[in-house]
Amino acid sequence: MTPSRLQARILSNREKKKGVFLMELKAPGIARSARPGQFIMVRPPHGSDPLLPRPFSIHDARDGSVSILYRVVGRGTEQLSGLGKGQALAVTGPLGRGFPIRAGNYRPALVAGGMGLAPMPFLAKKLAALGRIPKILYGCRTKGELLGPSTLGAVIATDDGSCGRRGLVTGLLEEELCRAGSCRVFACGPWAMLRQVSLLCQKSQVPCQVSLEARMACGLGACQGCAVRGVHGGYLSVCSDGPVFDSRLIDWEQEPPL
Ligand SMILES: Cc1cc2nc3c(=O)[nH]c(=O)nc-3n(C[C@H](O)[C@H](O)[C@H](O)COP(=O)(O)OP(=O)(O)OC[C@H]3O[C@@H](n4cnc5c(N)ncnc54)[C@H](O)[C@@H]3O)c2cc1C
Ligand code: FES
Structure with missing residues (x-):
């Protein structure tokens, strides 16, 4: 459209x-x-x-x-x-391309780091409307940085342990991936977090969609300013091919400059 x-x-x-x-x-x-x-x-x-x-x-x-x-x-x-x-x-x-959400018998896990929480309330609302109540895993450095009204009932991890579990949000995801039943992961946050989320999901053979950030100029796929390296070679435009990608398509060794 x-x-x-x-x-x-x-x-x-x-x-x-x-x-x-x-x-x-x-x-x-x-x-x-x-x-x-x-x-x-x-x-x-x-x-x-x-x-x-x-x-x-x-x-x-x-x-x-x-x-x-x-x-x-x-x-x-x-x-x-x-x-x-x-x-x-x-x-x-x-x-851009949003999170592909569909009905089905799966457990959605939404993984957010810092400002990566921003798209999650809208996603959670749409998933709930399809009868898929998501689990939200949310991580940031310290309690003072937590966003949102009681952060949407999220399970929280802070680097310093000042709220929720001490450690990284990817630790919470590891536990979630060990639970029985089919799971789908939707993630947004800093590159390093998304890279680890992608690795964990690939190990567990769980489908994973990540929302990436890059410096943007046109926002329409015309200037190539927002390119990230694809795993099969070549570049993907974050603004028009993404910002949401199947995590297996990204070359996680080539972080784009911000
Ligand atoms: C698809 C997409 C969705 C985004 N959604 C949100 C959102 O919901 N909420 C939000 O707060 N931000 C979001 N951002 C980041 C936001 O666009 C930038 O923070 C903003 O453009 C900075 O503009 P500025 O003029 O204030 O800062 P600038 O003067 O342009 O930059 C100031 C500092 O911020 C850094 N910076 C610039 N862009 C980014 C970025 N994308 N990520 C991290 N650091 C950056 C620069 O390196 C510089 O150090 C999103 C980015 C993308 C690509
Ligand atoms: S911002 Fe111009 S191509 Fe993405």
């Missing part, structure tokens, strides 16, 4: 915790066709600085609005954080 390009009015833009904002935008066309794992390109408002729009996962889509959950890391996100209700932003979406 052709993505919509529009001026979307901000319905709210609230700081959920220090440096992390939840922005809701009125965008009925995007909300109607959005699928979990897809993203939108948002153009920060100040003319040519920064010049390029910024990609954000669709955190939720309902009742004519889409929301994004974003961390302030640089100029673009800094500008977004200063905006308020009623202001308008240039938005394009929905873009």
Whole structure:
């Protein structure tokens, strides 16, 4: 489906915790066709600085609005954080290939690291609508970095043990993969985490879809700015072939620069 390009009015833009904002935008066309794992390109408002729009996962889509959950890391996100209700932003979406979700007799495990939690509420909602209640495994460095309202009933791991299990979220996944019954894994987070998730799933012969990040310019498959190496040679565009990929297609030894 052709993505919509529009001026979307901000319905709210609230700081959920220090440096992390939840922005809701009125965008009925995007909300109607959005699928979990897809993203939108948002153009920060100040003319040519920064010049390029910024990609954000669709955190939720309902009742004519889409929301994004974003961390302030640089100029673009800094500008977004200063905006308020009623202001308008240039938005394009929905873009990319989302998580392939289907009915069936399987146990979905959603694995998120840090801001990788952003696309998970929308995915969890759609899976639940198909009768597949997912288990969410969520990891971050410390309790202070946890996102979301009681983090969606997730099983939590923190590097320092300040909340949930001490250690990496991949430790929780190893246990999940040992349980009986067929499982499918959907993951989003930093490259190193996704690489390990991919390895564990391949060992257990469990299907695994990963959502990747890369620097983006056009967001439409035209500039090759977001290329990652495929395992069979050649490059894949994160924006148009992904951002969600079957984890077996990625050359995990070639991390793209951010
Ligand atoms: C498909 C996709 C979905 C994304 N979804 C989300 C989301 O839901 N929430 C969210 O907070 N962010 C998300 N990001 C990352 C987000 O796009 C960047 O954080 C944002 O573009 C930074 O813009 P900036 O102008 O604030 O920072 P810049 O000035 O461009 O960069 C500032 C610093 O952030 C680093 N940086 C830039 N882009 C990224 C990136 N993609 N990942 C990690 N570090 C980066 C730079 O290396 C630099 O050190 C997503 C990225 C992609 C490709
Ligand atoms: S950002 Fe241009 S091809 Fe992906």
